[in-house]
Amino acid sequence: xxxxxxxxxxxxxxxxxxxxxxxxxxxxxxxxxxxxxxxxxxxxxxxxxxxxxxxxxxxxxxxxxxxxxxxxxxxxxxxxxxxxxxxxxxxxxxxxxxxxxxxxxxxxxxxxxxxxxxxxxxxxxxxxxxxxxxxxxxxxxxxxxxxxxxxxxxxxxxxxxxxxxxxxxxxxxxxxxxxxxxxxxxxxxxxxxxxxxxxxxxxxxxxxxxxxxxxxxxxxxxxxxxxxxxxxxxxxxx
Numbered sequence: 181x182x183x184x185x186x187x188x189x190x191x192x193x194x195x196x197x198x199x200x201x202x203x204x205x206x207x208x209x210x211x212x213x214x215x216x217x218x219x220x221x222x223x224x225x226x227x228x229x230x231x232x233x234x235x236x237x238x239x240x241x242x243x244x245x246x247x248x249x250x251x252x253x254x255x256x257x258x259x260x261x262x263x264x265x266x267x268x269x270x271x272x273x274x275x276x277x278x279x280x281x282x283x284x285x286x287x288x289x290x291x292x293x294x295x296x297x298x299x300x301x302x303x304x305x306x307x308x309x310x311x312x313x314x315x316x317x318x319x320x321x322x323x324x325x326x327x328x329x330x331x332x333x334x335x336x337x338x339x340x341x342x343x344x345x346x347x348x349x350x351x352x353x354x355x356x357x358x359x360x361x362x363x364x365x366x367x368x369x370x371x372x373x374x375x376x377x378x379x380x381x382x383x384x385x386x387x388x389x390x391x392x393x394x395x396x397x398x399x400x401x402x403x404x405x406x407x408x409x410x411x412x413x414x415x416x417x418x
Contacts, residue, residue, distance in 0.1 A: 210289075211261075212268045222271065223264050226253075230261035253307065259300040263311060266293035270318060287318050294318075309335040309342045316348060325352065341372040343379050350382055363388050370394060 211232050220228060228234060229243035236242060238258055249257045273286035294315045301308050312335035319328035332345040346369025353362035366383045370393060373379060380390035 212265055212272070215268060219268055219271070223267055226257070226260065227264035227267075230264055231258065232261045233264070254302050254305055256297070256301045256305040256307075259297055260307070262293040262296045263307075263314075266290040266297075266314065269293065270314075273321075284322060287322055291315055291318050309339040309345070312338070313342070313344055313348065316345070320348075320352060328352070343369055343373040343376040345369075346373075347378055347382055350386075354386065359386055362386055367393060371397060 215233070220233070226245075226249045229245045229249060231237045234243070235246070238246070246257070249260075253260065267290075269286050269290040273283050273290065278286075294311050297311050298308070298315075301311070312331045316328040316331035316335070319325075319331060329349060332349050335342050335345045346365060350362040350365045350369070353359075353365060363383065363386045366379055366386065366388070369376065369379045370383065370390065374394040374397060380394075383390045383393070
């Protein structure tokens with residue numbers, strides 16, 4: 181991101197947002213209370229098998245499906261309950277009528293849970309790019325564009341063809357009326373994921389011709405997702 185881009189994107193301006201993040205860093209992540217069946221239904225299918233909901237950890241009251249998820253996620257599965265907690269806290273933060281300090285506090289707490297997963301994940305954890313992506317989404321809700329961009333960069337360092345990261349930042353640039361920069365960022369994504377319909381449609385919406393652009397790419401450009409467990413396969417219930 182160049183100086184001209186960063187100077188035109190909004191920096192964190194709300195005192196509540198900054199206070200929420202500082203609070204999240206200082207506080208220990210807590211399990212959300214009174215989780216409803218409706219909230220559970222919105223979570224990835226593996227969440228019910230993580231510790232802290234209906235089951236315990238690897239040595240006590242272990243879910244009978246835990247071995248399935250560990251085979252797909254690795255040992256980081258035993259920390260992934262914090263990701264599930266973060267999703268619940270995030271959705272609760274968006275409930276209408278909340279005071280700003282409550283909303284931002286819940287968002288900051290969700291970031292704390294996601295950062296817990298990052299700290300405890302193995303380098304090959306297949307859902308790590310998704311965790312960074314969620315951090316970026318919440319940082320944008322808190323008007324922290326710089327922190328969001330850093331999280332998206334972290335996602336792409338681990339999976340260069342992770343198209344959602346390119347799309348989210350391009351949309352952020354487009355909302356800031358940085359159309360040329362947004363289109364250029366989509367081109368970076370198309371170089372890595374030239375078949376992504378989401379990137380193609382976004383590029384077209386900004387006045388680009390995705391077919392022509394992809395046709396000019398070197399033949400060695402990757403056309404399929406990187407190897408490894410995808411978010412879809414890792415979250416599919418056995």
